[in-house]
Amino acid sequence: MLVHICCSVDSHYFLSELQKIYPNETFIGYFYNPNIHPKSEYDLRLQDVKRSCDLLGVKLIEGEYDTQNWFEEVKGLECEPEKGDRCTQCFDIRLEKSASLAKEINENKFTTTLLSSPMKEQEKLYAQGDIIAEKNNLEFIKINVRANGGTQKQNEIAKENKLYRQNYCGCKFALEQQRTKQNRFSLEMINHIGAQILPGSIEERYTTFAHRDTLEKQNKEYILSQRKYLVWRLLNAKIQQGDEFLSSYIIAKSQNKKDVRTGSIVWIKPNLFESSSNFYITKEKIHAYQTKNYLVGFCKKDDTIFVHLKLLNLLLDTSYKTIKELLYNPPKYEDELFFRNILCGYESINPIIIVDKIFYESIRVNIQSIFQEETIFKVIQNL
Numbered sequence: 001m002l003v004h005i006c007c008s009v010d011s012h013y014f015l016s017e018l019q020k021i022y023p024n025e026t027f028i029g030y031f032y033n034p035n036i037h038p039k040s041e042y043d044l045r046l047q048d049v050k051r052s053c054d055l056l057g058v059k060l061i062e063g064e065y066d067t068q069n070w071f072e073e074v075k076g077l078e079c080e081p082e083k084g085d086r087c088t089q090c091f092d093i094r095l096e097k098s099a100s101l102a103k104e105i106n107e108n109k110f111t112t113t114l115l116s117s118p119m120k121e122q123e124k125l126y127a128q129g130d131i132i133a134e135k136n137n138l139e140f141i142k143i144n145v146r147a148n149g150g151t152q153k154q155n156e157i158a159k160e161n162k163l164y165r166q167n168y169c170g171c172k173f174a175l176e177q178q179r180t181k182q183n184r185f186s187l188e189m190i191n192h193i194g195a196q197i198l199p200g201s202i203e204e205r206y207t208t209f210a211h212r213d214t215l216e217k218q219n220k221e222y223i224l225s226q227r228k229y230l231v232w233r234l235l236n237a238k239i240q241q242g243d244e245f246l247s248s249y250i251i252a253k254s255q256n257k258k259d260v261r262t263g264s265i266v267w268i269k270p271n272l273f274e275s276s277s278n279f280y281i282t283k284e285k286i287h288a289y290q291t292k293n294y295l296v297g298f299c300k301k302d303d304t305i306f307v308h309l310k311l312l313n314l315l316l317d318t319s320y321k322t323i324k325e326l327l328y329n330p331p332k333y334e335d336e337l338f339f340r341n342i343l344c345g346y347e348s349i350n351p352i353i354i355v356d357k358i359f360y361e362s363i364r365v366n367i368q369s370i371f372q373e374e375t376i377f378k379v380i381q382n383l
Contacts, residue, residue: 001025002028002110002111003015003018003027003028004032004094004110005029005030005053006033006170008049008052008158009154009163009166011049012154013145014115014143014145015027015052015058016157018111018143019056021143027058029058029059029061031049032063032064032094032097032101033045033094034063034066035070036170037189038191039067040202041202044206061101073089074086074171078173080173082119082177083121086171086173087121090171091114091128094112095128096132099133102136110141111129116145116150118146122146130142159224164209164377167375168188172189175189184372187233193328195330196331198232199374199376200229200372200376208377215379220382221382224378224379225380226376227375227376229373230371231376233369233370234254236368238364238365239363240364240365241363247323250351250353251339251340251354254353254367255350257365258368259364259365259366262299262365263362264299265297265298265300265359265363266298267297267358268298269289269293269295273286273289281342288314289311289314294308296311296343302365304350305350305351307352307353307355308358312354315339318331339352349371
């Protein structure tokens with residue numbers, strides 16, 4: 001039997017129930033979901049489905065990520081609500097492809113793990129599956145795994161098997177609608193200009209679950225935990241001196257500034273290492289700072305701080321030659337927080353701006369950033 005798979009949370013319980021109902025059947029999973037956006041989220045869900053299928057002994061076929069075709073197929077339905085006509089069309093696209101593959105590999109039965117999702121209309125899926133099956137001379141298998149506490153069991157099994165439990169259906173349109181209702185930004189659709197992995201990002205989730213897989217291969221014990229974080233994202237920034245835009249880099253956790261005029265800038269060499277025992281700063285770095293001309297700029301009318309690129313290189317052991325290089329190949333997020341801690345304290349949120357020249361006159365600062373609560377997965381190894 002061919003089983004279309006949408007995600008590991010739905011498929012793991014669904015497949016285990018199918019195996020009980022059809023003990024003599026061989027199941028082939030088919031991951032075909034061009035609706036999942038962005039691609040990084042698709043890759044994360046696929047990786048988790050592979051792990052789930054391995055645990056259940058189910059062969060998996062990966063379908064094509066023909067997302068542009070999917071967009072064309074749902075054109076005009078972008079504003080439809082969850083469970084509306086866009087979802088119906090999305091089901092048809094995936095079920096049609098599944099039926100086509102079933103015929104190609106000589107399977108006469110097919111079904112979908114979408115039937116287990118509480119976010120989907122089960123009766124609608126039954127009807128669509130039957131219509132597509134009849135067109136292709138196949139049998140669409142209909143089982144109800146939600147009844148009699150099935151949804152609760154599904155959640156319990158997902159936690160027990162440490163599966164990736166995503167927090168949105170899949171497509172960008174449903175995600176945007178969901179986040180709008182929650183009065184939150186769709187962080188999933190925000191990409192960092194560099195390769196920096198930010199807390200609450202899909203890239204961080206991928207790294208977390210890859211670590212889970214590594215520990216399992218090494219037979220090491222761990223728990224999968226969830227924690228609440230207040231995460232930060234920079235949406236836009238412009239630092240302007242008259243009509244000229246200055247090359248600049250904004251350090252993590254810098255707060256909003258809306259067209260602020262800084263007043264004149266005073267550059268001094270503050271004692272950054274009064275609590276040096278807390279910062280893991282070497283004596284060599286302290287000596288270099290004390291003997292060379294490293295300055296920090298303070299605004300007379302604002303709390304924004306300016307730091308020359310050379311000081312960033314000293315404190316983070318980096319060798320950036322230009323701001324552009326810093327933008328496209330930023331330090332680790334944790335290193336930026338370390339840098340902030342030295343300059344202003346870990347809990348500070350005042351803007352810290354890296355520049356490549358010293359200036360004294362007032363400038364305009366525009367920073368658009370957000371702080372948003374997010375639930376973050378953490379893998380904790382048992383020592």
